[in-house]
Amino acid sequence: MKITKLSKWDFWAYVTVGIIITFMVILAYPTFSLFVSGFKDPSSGLFSLTNFIKFFTKKYYYEGLIHSFLVSISVTLLSVIIGVPIGYFMTAFKIRGKRFLDILITISMLSPPFIGAYSWVLLLGRNGIVTNFFKNTVGIETPTIYGFIGILLVFTFKLFPYIYIYVSGALKSIDVSLSEAAESLGSGHWRTVLNIIMPLILPTILAGALLVFMNSITDFGTPMLIGEGYRVMPVLIYSEFVGEVGGSANFAAAMALIMVVITAVLFMMQKYIVNRKSYVMSSLHPMRPKPITGIKSFMVHAFIYIVVAIAIIPQLTVIYTSFLNTKGQVFQKGFSLRSYITIFDELGLAIKNTYEFGATAIVIIIILSMFIAYLSVRKRSALTGLIDTIAMLPYVLPGSVLGIALLLAFNHEPLILSGTGTIIVMSLIIRRLPYTLRSSSAILYQISPSLEEASISLGYSPAKTFFKITARLMMPGVISGAILSWITAITELSSSVILYTGLTKTMSVAIYTEVIRASYGTAAALSTILTITIVISLLIFLKISGDKEIKI
Amino acid sequence: MSVNISIENVVKKYGSNTVIHNLTLNISDGELFTLLGPSGCGKTTLLRMIAGFNSIEEGTIKFDDRVINDIPANKRNIGMVFQNYAVFPHMTVKENVEYGLKVRKLSKSEIDKRVNEMLKLVKMQEFKDRFPEMLSGGQQQRVALARAIVIRPDVLLMDEPLSNLDAKLRIEMRSAIRDIQKEVGITTVYVTHDQEEALAISDRIAVIKEGTVQQVDRPYNIYARPENVFVATFIGHSNLFNGNILLKGDKKLIQFSSGYKIELNNLPPDVSEGQRVIVGVRPEEFIPADDGLKAKIKKRVFLGRYIEYELLFPEGIALPNQPTLKFSQDVGKTNIIFNEGDVICLKVNEEKINIFTENGMHNLVKDVMPV
Ligand SMILES: Nc1ncnc2c1ncn2[C@@H]1O[C@H](COP(=O)(O)OP(=O)(O)OP(=O)(O)O)[C@@H](O)[C@H]1O
Ligand SMILES: [Mg+2]
Numbered sequence: 001m002k003i004t005k006l007s008k009w010d011f012w013a014y015v016t017v018g019i020i021i022t023f024m025v026i027l028a029y030p031t032f033s034l035f036v037s038g039f040k041d042p043s044s045g046l047f048s049l050t051n052f053i054k055f056f057t058k059k060y061y062y063e064g065l066i067h068s069f070l071v072s073i074s075v076t077l078l079s080v081i082i083g084v085p086i087g088y089f090m091t092a093f094k095i096r097g098k099r100f101l102d103i104l105i106t107i108s109m110l111s112p113p114f115i116g117a118y119s120w121v122l123l124l125g126r127n128g129i130v131t132n133f134f135k136n137t138v139g140i141e142t143p144t145i146y147g148f149i150g151i152l153l154v155f156t157f158k159l160f161p162y163i164y165i166y167v168s169g170a171l172k173s174i175d176v177s178l179s180e181a182a183e184s185l186g187s188g189h190w191r192t193v194l195n196i197i198m199p200l201i202l203p204t205i206l207a208g209a210l211l212v213f214m215n216s217i218t219d220f221g222t223p224m225l226i227g228e229g230y231r232v233m234p235v236l237i238y239s240e241f242v243g244e245v246g247g248s249a250n251f252a253a254a255m256a257l258i259m260v261v262i263t264a265v266l267f268m269m270q271k272y273i274v275n276r277k278s279y280v281m282s283s284l285h286p287m288r289p290k291p292i293t294g295i296k297s298f299m300v301h302a303f304i305y306i307v308v309a310i311a312i313i314p315q316l317t318v319i320y321t322s323f324l325n326t327k328g329q330v331f332q333k334g335f336s337l338r339s340y341i342t343i344f345d346e347l348g349l350a351i352k353n354t355y356e357f358g359a360t361a362i363v364i365i366i367i368l369s370m371f372i373a374y375l376s377v378r379k380r381s382a383l384t385g386l387i388d389t390i391a392m393l394p395y396v397l398p399g400s401v402l403g404i405a406l407l408l409a410f411n412h413e414p415l416i417l418s419g420t421g422t423i424i425v426m427s428l429i430i431r432r433l434p435y436t437l438r439s440s441s442a443i444l445y446q447i448s449p450s451l452e453e454a455s456i457s458l459g460y461s462p463a464k465t466f467f468k469i470t471a472r473l474m475m476p477g478v479i480s481g482a483i484l485s486w487i488t489a490i491t492e493l494s495s496s497v498i499l500y501t502g503l504t505k506t507m508s509v510a511i512y513t514e515v516i517r518a519s520y521g522t523a524a525a526l527s528t529i530l531t532i533t534i535v536i537s538l539l540i541f542l543k544i545s546g547d548k549e550i551k552i
Numbered sequence: 553m554s555v556n557i558s559i560e561n562v563v564k565k566y567g568s569n570t571v572i573h574n575l576t577l578n579i580s581d582g583e584l585f586t587l588l589g590p591s592g593c594g595k596t597t598l599l600r601m602i603a604g605f606n607s608i609e610e611g612t613i614k615f616d617d618r619v620i621n622d623i624p625a626n627k628r629n630i631g632m633v634f635q636n637y638a639v640f641p642h643m644t645v646k647e648n649v650e651y652g653l654k655v656r657k658l659s660k661s662e663i664d665k666r667v668n669e670m671l672k673l674v675k676m677q678e679f680k681d682r683f684p685e686m687l688s689g690g691q692q693q694r695v696a697l698a699r700a701i702v703i704r705p706d707v708l709l710m711d712e713p714l715s716n717l718d719a720k721l722r723i724e725m726r727s728a729i730r731d732i733q734k735e736v737g738i739t740t741v742y743v744t745h746d747q748e749e750a751l752a753i754s755d756r757i758a759v760i761k762e763g764t765v766q767q768v769d770r771p772y773n774i775y776a777r778p779e780n781v782f783v784a785t786f787i788g789h790s791n792l793f794n795g796n797i798l799l800k801g802d803k804k805l806i807q808f809s810s811g812y813k814i815e816l817n818n819l820p821p822d823v824s825e826g827q828r829v830i831v832g833v834r835p836e837e838f839i840p841a842d843d844g845l846k847a848k849i850k851k852r853v854f855l856g857r858y859i860e861y862e863l864l865f866p867e868g869i870a871l872p873n874q875p876t877l878k879f880s881q882d883v884g885k886t887n888i889i890f891n892e893g894d895v896i897c898l899k900v901n902e903e904k905i906n907i908f909t910e911n912g913m914h915n916l917v918k919d920v921m922p923v
Contacts, residue, residue, distance in 0.1 A: 457631065
């Protein structure tokens, strides 16, 4: 009897192979190069553990790791302390201007952290507005913002929204009857919160906390701009790699590998918790915000508004600063558009690059995401499983690590890409693919496969069916993910700063270099353009997703 | 246009699990053919093999003389109607119906003509510019049916098309489907696990159990002369009794273990004296009488036109492990109503009852009343 198979070389087989090749080139090969490089002795070129031994025996280096952990642990704790109450208040109580607050929180979460760092320098730095005010008018020296404290401030107010969003999401899935039951049993309001609600949302808090930890330990811009000599891992890696004096690519690669191990562990813990926390029920009667009055209302509102104000101050500061009159790098009295004129004259290319690289990356991200989502949701097999696993890699590759990996891989034959826009686009694709990929898969799960089968039985080939039916129905999910990818792509710094050259500078890099050379006006103007782009993108996102909040 | 489907020795495996065993069926041109069986018996699997969405591990499926095993689903010219309608949500009713015509490179006027005809046939012309979200389930299923038929497929496949509809709409839609199917005369394979729906709608039914065909026949025959004990109990209800055959001259008798004897004139000649059999009696085939099988009434349920009694027989009369033993009384034809706890005597209607071999695999009675 003849044995027949339908799974021949069809459209999806070609797509699978295409994606595997793409991933091998842009992801697996660079990661592999990083490994090889990290285990190579810089002087002899032989494989050895020299780099790792050097790292763990020299205080100068291993201190960086300790610093990184100190910063991230503190930031995580502070974010929880701020984020959990806000999450609870915003869900349990009627808060004035909640919608507006949500938008502000989202903006501050999505703005690049280095803008936060830089604007706190503008306010509280050596020559900062607030510092000068206290020094000249009041005669008090304000404590320094540079170093550990500054990093903490920036990260906390930038990252607490993750906890807020996680917690309010979890609270909405708790059935109100549960807490009502507790209260009817005589448990007071705060006791109910502590005994009933907290244990239920604890896993969620933990998952959010790991996300915060991961973000703060991998960020490069903030410690670089406001850390001033407080060495953390990403800064060490960067200066070792690009450093003119005595830098070693191999040693940088080794440190990068140490980072990858840390992020991989964090990522797996996060995934484990997220997968397990599903026991939090989906509720029939979600918590309804209750009105509050009197002193309680005042305290709650004051707390929320102060936190949100601090979180949004950086954006306002840069916008304000961008309109200050300048002469050269020095601020003058009054307002002008001089900073803008300067950037369009001198940094027009950076602006153009930013949108061009971003847009190119997004187009490719959208295509890849839709195909990968389709393969992993609809065509499960060993191969698509492999694709799925490789697509996780970006989660555990911090920006600076990826930058190094790409340079190591593509600065020699067979593929020389260093210094090109292509390599930057490549890094953006890798770094920002997950957002679009995840929302594409999520929406695909909601589309019934029988729609595709209906189309096929009506005479459309699987490929045509994908474009006419599936892709079309996936669009809302894809676009809302793509907007997040887009926002984070145009604000990417940690990999671009390693990959850029004069011709491939982006706005983020330009802001960084302008701040380094103390040209604050131009940096502010650039930041303002970025912030406005983010806000517009965000509004489009909210319109498309119809959701009132962002999923991260 | 319409074709004859022959399914020959077809096997379907999921890993090491064989879901369809060497199955052979012949579905005639223009016929409404139903696959009926309990959940998980492989109805959907078989249907999707015909459609081209499941691979065929062994055997062949032919449309007329054309083997279709290797033809991809989109080239099989099949109309398919799904349980969840699968109407494209981003297209209007009209766009849904013309979708399959567009890929067939027909002229605009031909497409419009066919779409309008079809919308008229399914009584949806007034909704043609609506999006599916503004249609009821029944209306969406009409659109799905129109979309499947308008391409003039060789075969129409329907997988539980009515199971998402409420009871009343289900009855209305099943006669609509039947009418439309007859009007276009298309070979149709219909899957359901609702036996009443199958009996009402089909030209012929294949009863399937665990991937093997138990019986293929017209609805009345399946009900009246089930091929085996499984079919007898799966389609409608059958009470099963132990019995054995007595031969008295040319007369053939069945003796129940209580000693009650009946004479049957529709047993085949090759039965032997003392042969053990299973007697299948449907609830409406009992007749209250002065003698016969003694039974106690355990429970009485009034169902309007019928009264259903749950019976208790003395040990050893009925086969063990039957969920319930039932007698149903036509209210229009009786004036005695029994009470719970009464002990009554029941005769059986000799012409209607079925006699199965001892292993329950075959029905010894072959004759069927013409309908
Ligand atoms: N993709 C699959 N992989 C493995 N086993 C499957 C798959 N699809 C179906 N099966 C198995 O094949 C058997 C037949 O399934 P099928 O869906 O054909 O049943 P069905 O008769 O349509 O049932 P229902 O009335 O519940 O729809 C079941 O035991 C099922 O578990
Ligand atoms: Mg089924």
